Amino acid sequence: MSGAPAGVATPDWKGLRVTVAGLGVSGVPAATVLHGLGAVVTVVDGGDGPRQVAQAEGLRALGVTVRLGDGASLPADTELVVTSPGWAPSSPLFAAAEAAGVPVWGDVELAWRLRRPHHATGEPAPWLAVTGTNGKTTTVQMLAAILTAAGRRTAAVGNVGVSVLDAVLAEEPYDVLAVELSSYQLHWSPSLRPHSAVVLNIAADHLDWHGSMAAYAAAKGRVYEGNTVACVYNTADPATEELVREAEVEEGCRAVGFTLGPPALSQLGVVDGLLVDRAFVPDRQRAAAELASVEDVHPAAPHNVANALAAAALARAYGVEPRAVRDGLRAFRPDAHRIAHVTDVDAVAYVDDSKATNPHAAAASLAAYPSVVWLAGGLAKGADMDALVAGAADRLRGAVLMGADRQLIRAALARHAPQVPVIEVPDGQTGAPAMDAAVRAAAGLAQPGDTVLLAPACASMDMFTDYGERGDLFAVAARALAG
Structure with a gap:
């Protein structure tokens, strides 16, 4: 590739002929930045609607x-070729690029290569990277809150918050970046080498894009390549530890686990309601550092405490003091539609976890409550519901099902929880009328002390604009019950 950018500092973009695949959230900024660097840019997109x-x-x-x-x-x-992350590897454009010997980068790879040295250190800001099937956004936002509490100039970037390209090109440089990375972005980032990284969990998702579970897991595992300080993994998910074992890292990089139980050596965990660190302390054989209380995590559901431990591990790998972990977690509040308490009506709690768009996320949400009337269904994206239902069967008071693939959940309930009463929202109802009907049905099944939980385990686009609208309508319907 003549004039090809070969490293972090790349002064030779002028005249380079770059094709940007896809308009949209990442494509437009990439094309704008490349044009500003002097590249000859062509953008291609299969759509031709009003937005494009x-x-x-x-x-x-x-x-x-x-x-x-x-x-x-x-x-x-x-x-x-610089591609938007949604373009699958099977796209004909990439076959043509491969045949022509043209490299393909994602927007994250482009940003990595465009990093600028920080004036104080002479080195680009390190990246603390977060990936996983579920919990990425919450964890990276927790991490940014902790780093901010420690006095660092930082931002949550990548799939959330600030564009990663904007972050690396910011006029006032960041000290450190908290970077959320999807499997799509990691697939197209061959030279990415974070300071430290975590894979929160691995469950079947996006298999239509990657082609297999093995390819999906391998894309997630790319986040560990070249780590210099810590590869953080989930002790409850052995697949994440296996990805650490397979990674090629810098000498001296350590494997650091997180657990909801007491931590072993080189782990973070929970002891008597406290988040503690046995990884980044001088005498980890015999001592641990107190980081925060479980009550400092909002909400303190088990999977969210796990997110907090992962964020704390990355912050500690970067050198943050324990007090900043506590202060950052206390200051943090999750985005909407993530296990958000909406209201209480007749001693029944109504909780919006519309962001639980796959079975793995829904399982974590269901595990947070002892007695649940479950609102579920939508587009299953080929997911299997048996393990989800079997794991939650003993805490289900009832289920209200909606959406195109609700029969998958109904069949799993019949196999694994036949005692659970089920109500279905009829075909043809969408939007507010469908959600109103679902919430009223759930209220009829609930008893004092129960939680009516919207954790659909499915995508939303068959009935709603997106998961946000689904959650908003659930909140409106629940509050209407309270008058």
Whole structure:
């Protein structure tokens, strides 16, 4: 690739012919940045709707070439492809790139190569990276809160918050970045080498994109490659530890586990309601550092305490003092639709976890409550529901099912929890009427002390705009019960 950028500091973009695959959240910033660096940029996108047309007009005004309605063919003389993360490896454009010997990067890889030295250290800001099937956004936001409490200039970036490209090119440099990475982004990031990283958990998801569970796990495991200080893993999920064992890391990098029980050597865990550290203390054989109380975690559901431990491990790997862990966790509040308490009606709690869009996330949510009337269903994306239902059977008071794939959950309930009463929202109902019906049905099944829990285990687009609208409508319907 003539004039190819080969390292972190890359002054030779001028005249480089770059194809950006896909408009949207990452494609438009990538095209804008590359054009500003002097590259000759062509953007290709298979869509040609109003959104794409508007984005194309903005880029063309800058001098960027945009081809709409054609995302398959590789523009002539392309020397580098920069792809949006949603484009699957099987896309014909990438086959054409491979045949032509053209490398393919994601937006995260581009950002990694464009990092600038910090004026105080002479080195680019280190990345503390978070991936996993569930919990990424909450964990990376907790991490950013802890780093902020420690007095570091930081941001939650990647799939959340600030664009990773904006972060690395910021006029005022960051000290350290908390980076959320999806499996898509990791697949297209061959040279990424974080300071420290965590894989929170591994469960079947996005298999249509990756092609197999093995390929999906391997993409997640890329986050550990080249780590310099700590590879953080979940002791309750052996697959994450196995990814650490397989990773090629810098000499001296350590494996650090987190657990909801008392920590073993080189682990963080929980003792008598306290989050403690036996990994980053001088005498970890005999001592542990108190970091925070479980009550400092909001909400203190088990899976969220695990997120807090993972965030604390990365912060401690970076050198943050214990007090900052406590102060950061106390200051943090999760985004909407993540196990959010909405209201209480007749001694029944109503909780919105609309973000639980796959069985693994829904299982964690269900495990947080002893007696649940469960609102579930939507688009299952090929997921199996048997393990989810079998694991939650003894805490289900009832179930209200909706959406295109609700029969998958109904069948699993019939096999593993036949005693649980089930009500279905009929076909044809969507939006507010469907959610109103579901919440009223759940209220009829609930008894004092129960939790009516929206944890759908499915995507939302068959009935709602997105998981946010689904959660908002649940909250409206629940509050309406309270008058």
